[in-house]
Amino acid sequence: MTEPASSGNSGIQQSCDEQASDERADGKQLGRRRALTILGAGGLLVSGSAGRTVSAATNASGPRSWREAGGGFSNYGTPSDDSRIIRWISAEPSSPGTGASWTPLHELEGSITPNGLHFERHHGGVPAIDADRWELRVDGAVRQVVHLDLDSLRQRPMHARFAFIECGGNSSSLWREQAVQAPAGWLHGLVSSGEWAGVPLFDLLEEAGLGSDAGWLIATGLDAAGVTVSLALDTLPADTMIALYRNGEPLRVEHGWPARLLVPGHEGICNVKWLGRLTVADRPAMSRFDTVSYTDLGRDGIATRFSRVMGVKSVITLPAVGDQLAVGLVAITGLAWSGAGRISRVEISVDGGNTWDDASLDGEPLDRTFIRFRFSWNRSRATPVMMQSRAHDDAGRVQPTRAALLGTHGPNHHYHYNAVLTLGIEADGRVVNVHA
Ligand SMILES: Nc1nc2c(c(=O)[nH]1)N[C@H]1C(S)=C(S)[C@@H](COP(=O)(O)O)O[C@H]1N2
Numbered sequence: 001m002t003e004p005a006s007s008g009n010s011g012i013q014q015s016c017d018e019q020a021s022d023e024r025a026d027g028k029q030l031g032r033r034r035a036l037t038i039l040g041a042g043g044l045l046v047s048g049s050a051g052r053t054v055s056a057a058t059n060a061s062g063p064r065s066w067r068e069a070g071g072g073f074s075n076y077g078t079p080s081d082d083s084r085i086i087r088w089i090s091a092e093p094s095s096p097g098t099g100a101s102w103t104p105l106h107e108l109e110g111s112i113t114p115n116g117l118h119f120e121r122h123h124g125g126v127p128a129i130d131a132d133r134w135e136l137r138v139d140g141a142v143r144q145v146v147h148l149d150l151d152s153l154r155q156r157p158m159h160a161r162f163a164f165i166e167c168g169g170n171s172s173s174l175w176r177e178q179a180v181q182a183p184a185g186w187l188h189g190l191v192s193s194g195e196w197a198g199v200p201l202f203d204l205l206e207e208a209g210l211g212s213d214a215g216w217l218i219a220t221g222l223d224a225a226g227v228t229v230s231l232a233l234d235t236l237p238a239d240t241m242i243a244l245y246r247n248g249e250p251l252r253v254e255h256g257w258p259a260r261l262l263v264p265g266h267e268g269i270c271n272v273k274w275l276g277r278l279t280v281a282d283r284p285a286m287s288r289f290d291t292v293s294y295t296d297l298g299r300d301g302i303a304t305r306f307s308r309v310m311g312v313k314s315v316i317t318l319p320a321v322g323d324q325l326a327v328g329l330v331a332i333t334g335l336a337w338s339g340a341g342r343i344s345r346v347e348i349s350v351d352g353g354n355t356w357d358d359a360s361l362d363g364e365p366l367d368r369t370f371i372r373f374r375f376s377w378n379r380s381r382a383t384p385v386m387m388q389s390r391a392h393d394d395a396g397r398v399q400p401t402r403a404a405l406l407g408t409h410g411p412n413h414h415y416h417y418n419a420v421l422t423l424g425i426e427a428d429g430r431v432v433n434v435h436a
């Protein structure tokens with residue numbers, strides 16, 4: 001298993017269900033920045049319009065070996081050296097299948113997380129499911145129990161949509177008093193986004209026929225943890241699906257193959273992997289995933305349950321902790337998303353939140369999906385500043401300040417951290433995480 005964090009793994013398992021991310025090697029070691037290398041066109045072959053192959057004009061540059069007959073190629077593509085980007089894994093050594101891997105948000109561009117870098121969160125390891133013996137059962141308060149194997153699911157009408165998945169415990173180390181020094185992905189990388197394809201849930205429920213007392217859907221995974229989640233039917237998005245594909249290919253084993261529930265905008269745990277059973281009921285199961293974990297503990301000591309819709313949030317991915325900025329133009333970029341709809345606006349502040357300017361967005365934001373934002377900042381003087389991003393969504397929600405979020409939550413809160421994040425740019429240009 002890849003284990004970039006060479007130290008600090010013992011004791012990383014929190015008493016709560018998700019991992020905190022502050023016990024790690026220093027961010028500089030982990031956050032390998034990509035050197036931008038502009039390659040000349042030397043040696044590249046360009047296919048001409050008549051189907052002829054012609055050498056690019058500048059092929060005099062570059063080592064001779066580039067122009068010799070190349071090596072073999074494979075059935076499944078090879079990442080380039082420059083894209084050998086990996087996730088950081090936080091796992092308990094005594095049960096290495098349980099833990100999380102974090103998407104290196106600070107090393108990626110665009111708004112689609114590649115399948116091999118989509119974060120993972122496992123409560124009971126990755127089960128070895130035999131697809132030939134696998135089936136999904138829809139039962140409970142239905143007129144007829146439905147059994148579906150993988151072939152019959154694949155033959156049904158499907159739908160594809162973009163959606164992020166964010167763990168309810170993402171950014172949980174930000175609840176702490178001390179700012180943790182690590183780049184964005186190692187603190188906020190329990191979120192990924194991409195395109196999912198599968199069978200609409202409500203088509204299956206219609207076929208099964210909902211009973212008159214149907215109020216809840218209880219989804220159960222086939223892993224050792226027996227992850228069981230209760231979802232109120234009247235709050236489930238209409239585009240909830242039994243996902244079979246991600247970014248065009250069948251689900252990866254770790255992401256729930258052969259099938260997982262995808263509830264766009266709902267917190268990670270609702271997206272039950274290795275899905276085995278959907279039970280319609282008149283009440284929630286009150287599993288540990290409904291009650292002990294993923295609840296919101298208020299200042300009065302009372303916990304709110306079933307707060308499943310993720311907040312509006314943004315993360316600056318560049319610059320990243322460990323970078324050193326020169327004086328002059330600085331390209332700021334990052335990702336924004338909302339569990340309740342589309343991102344309508346992202347603003348940037350370089351004065352600790354006193355004044356804000358609109359960032360530009362890479363195209364039209366889609367519903368419950370990453371959108372990339374960009375801002376060009378002229379760092380005219382070598383003075384310290386605080387840099388922030390703040391997202392708004394079309395449901396009218398705005399990312400709260402840290403003070404506002406801490407004000408409404410108890411001191412022992414753990415889940416759903418979505419406050420405005422702050423990067424400190426020091427006088428010498430060093431980038432650090434700070435609380436503001
Ligand atoms: N069966 C099963 N489903 C599961 C989990 C799990 O451990 N077992 N983890 C949940 C949690 S907490 C999250 S955040 C997401 C993570 O999905 P991913 O590993 O594909 O990123 O899956 C959810 N579904």
Ligand SMILES: [Mo]
Binds near residue numbers: 169
């Ligand atoms: Mo999660």
